[in-house]
Amino acid sequence: MKNIFRHPVVRKGCIVLTLFILWEALTRFFELNPLLFPPATQVISSFISSTINGELPGYAWQSLKVLLTGMAIGALVALFLTTLAVSTRIGAEILETLTAMFNPLPAIALLPLALLWFGLGVNSLIFVIIHSVLWPMSLNTYTGFVTVPPTLKSVGQNFGLSGWRLVAGILLPAAFPYILSGFKIGWAFAWRTIIAAELVFGVAARQGGLGWFIYLHRFELNTDLVFAGLLTVILIGLVVENLLFKWIERKTVLRWGMSAAQ
Amino acid sequence: MPLLLSVNDVTISYPTESGLFTAVQDVSFSIAPGEKFILLGPSGCGKSTLLKAVAGFLKPSAGSIELDGRKITRPGPDRVVIFQEFDQLLPWKTVLGNVIYPLKVARKMADGDARHEGLRFIQMVGLERFSDSYPHQLSGGMKQRVAIARSLAINPRMLLMDEPFASLDALTRHRMQEELLGIWEASKKTILFVTHSIQEAVLLGDRILILSPGPGQVKQIVVNTAVGQRENTESLRIENEIRALLEFHDEAQSKDGGQ
Numbered sequence: 001m002k003n004i005f006r007h008p009v010v011r012k013g014c015i016v017l018t019l020f021i022l023w024e025a026l027t028r029f030f031e032l033n034p035l036l037f038p039p040a041t042q043v044i045s046s047f048i049s050s051t052i053n054g055e056l057p058g059y060a061w062q063s064l065k066v067l068l069t070g071m072a073i074g075a076l077v078a079l080f081l082t083t084l085a086v087s088t089r090i091g092a093e094i095l096e097t098l099t100a101m102f103n104p105l106p107a108i109a110l111l112p113l114a115l116l117w118f119g120l121g122v123n124s125l126i127f128v129i130i131h132s133v134l135w136p137m138s139l140n141t142y143t144g145f146v147t148v149p150p151t152l153k154s155v156g157q158n159f160g161l162s163g164w165r166l167v168a169g170i171l172l173p174a175a176f177p178y179i180l181s182g183f184k185i186g187w188a189f190a191w192r193t194i195i196a197a198e199l200v201f202g203v204a205a206r207q208g209g210l211g212w213f214i215y216l217h218r219f220e221l222n223t224d225l226v227f228a229g230l231l232t233v234i235l236i237g238l239v240v241e242n243l244l245f246k247w248i249e250r251k252t253v254l255r256w257g258m259s260a261a262q
Numbered sequence: 263m264p265l266l267l268s269v270n271d272v273t274i275s276y277p278t279e280s281g282l283f284t285a286v287q288d289v290s291f292s293i294a295p296g297e298k299f300i301l302l303g304p305s306g307c308g309k310s311t312l313l314k315a316v317a318g319f320l321k322p323s324a325g326s327i328e329l330d331g332r333k334i335t336r337p338g339p340d341r342v343v344i345f346q347e348f349d350q351l352l353p354w355k356t357v358l359g360n361v362i363y364p365l366k367v368a369r370k371m372a373d374g375d376a377r378h379e380g381l382r383f384i385q386m387v388g389l390e391r392f393s394d395s396y397p398h399q400l401s402g403g404m405k406q407r408v409a410i411a412r413s414l415a416i417n418p419r420m421l422l423m424d425e426p427f428a429s430l431d432a433l434t435r436h437r438m439q440e441e442l443l444g445i446w447e448a449s450k451k452t453i454l455f456v457t458h459s460i461q462e463a464v465l466l467g468d469r470i471l472i473l474s475p476g477p478g479q480v481k482q483i484v485v486n487t488a489v490g491q492r493e494n495t496e497s498l499r500i501e502n503e504i505r506a507l508l509e510f511h512d513e514a515q516s517k518d519g520g521q
Binding site for chain 1: 317319336337338339341342343345347349350352353354363364367368396397398399416
């Protein structure tokens with residue numbers, strides 16, 4: 001029994017459980033208005049029923065779909081920019097200048113402009129997501145490419161590789177730790193951005209994602225569902241950051257003994 | 263004897279911030295098939311530059327380098343380089359994966375054949391127990407062994423070795439030198455070997471080209487009668503002979519105020 005508690009996951013699980021009990025106890029003890037602060041059990045049961053009837057997963061999938069589209073386009077543009085940057089000096093300067101300019105700019109601040117250009121709809125969201133992932137991904141991929149050991153490049157050329165075969169066979173895998181960390185940072189930015197953007201995004205209700213789900217239920221005073229929405233945002237974030245990316249790292253950079261100096 | 267490699271009046275210079283720098287000037291030599299040929303000289307004498315030119319990574323500013331009578335213009339798997347740096351193995355591939363990869367991309371071998379061939383050479387360097395390990399799990403000496411196995415598996419016309427044992431500790435270096443002699447006995451591969459160690463040169467080289475620095479020029483080509491021997495009368499005599507040639511340059515160099 002004692003040994004179980006040595007495991008950090010078990011201890012952290014206990015912390016979460018304690019928080020839930022505390023939440024439940026406080027809402028009941030102070031008899032808080034459930035329209036403002038519903039008890040934990042009510043939130044969990046709403047979360048479960050909304051998950052089962054497919055409403056919550058539908059909205060979550062909508063968010064993820066937009067996010068993945070944006071990330072995919074962002075990654076392609078990032079690859080293009082970094083290819084340009086490693087092959088020409090002016091390309092490197094363009095990338096450095098653009099990154100320095102746009103990296104400090106929160107993507108969500110571009111939403112009003114995006115709405116103006118692309119209207120109320122998925123395209124505006126995708127535009128904002130692209131902006132949020134493009135700069136960190138470009139910067140990391142570029143660092144990855146320029147830090148490939150010259151010896152490895154020579155080895156590839158020695159095998160008779162050149163051009164795209166050298167990029168695919170040697171440069172991409174050698175830069176992979178940096179590319180992966182670019183994806184991690186890109187995901188973290190994008191996930192926070194998409195939820196925030198959907199909150200602002202009122203009208204196109206049928207296209208709404210998780211942010212819109214939260215906004216909608218606040219409007220209808222289904223506060224338990226607002227909490228359930230927030231819970232889903234946390235859960236998806238945790239799963240992707242702590243399970244998916246950790247798993248990829250274990251299968252790749254950790255196994256290879258490679259790591260990006262981050 | 264037919265020639266495998268011929269280096270004809272090669273000069274290599276490249277631009278630096280302080281103007282054109284000539285690393286190697288009017289160097290000529292040739293290597294016969296199966297020969298172990300050493301480029302020996304102090305650091306900065308252009309010996310690695312010369313090896314890089316033979317590998318095709320650098321173009322001579324003047325003169326030509328020919329392999330089997332054909333001019334060398336770019337790197338290729340017919341001249342495989344073994345570097346000093348341990349990071350020459352692909353970290354994302356296992357030992358076996360590292361040996362197999364060039365067989366597939368350079369020799370276009372099928373998976374099964376490449377695997378068979380790869381294992382044979384891994385066995386030759388005594389690393390069969392580590393064929394599924396990743397490079398970061400190996401010691402420096404083992405990494406260099408993998409690099410040697412990989413190079414031999416490619417079956418090149420020549421091995422180009424750029425101070426491959428210089429980063430190893432003395433004991434491991436000693437053992438690797440002996441192993442290289444054994445591997446050469448078994449494979450009779452032509453080797454161009456760059457080193458700054460007189461002892462290593464005398465142990466390994468059939469002929470030793472002594473480069474004088476600033477810019478690198480041929481001082482002398484010594485025919486080594488003590489190849490494969492260590493610390494006996496003959497090897498010490500040749501070592502002393504070479505040392506005298508090199509020291510002469512040290513003096514000349516310090517009179518010029520160094521490099």
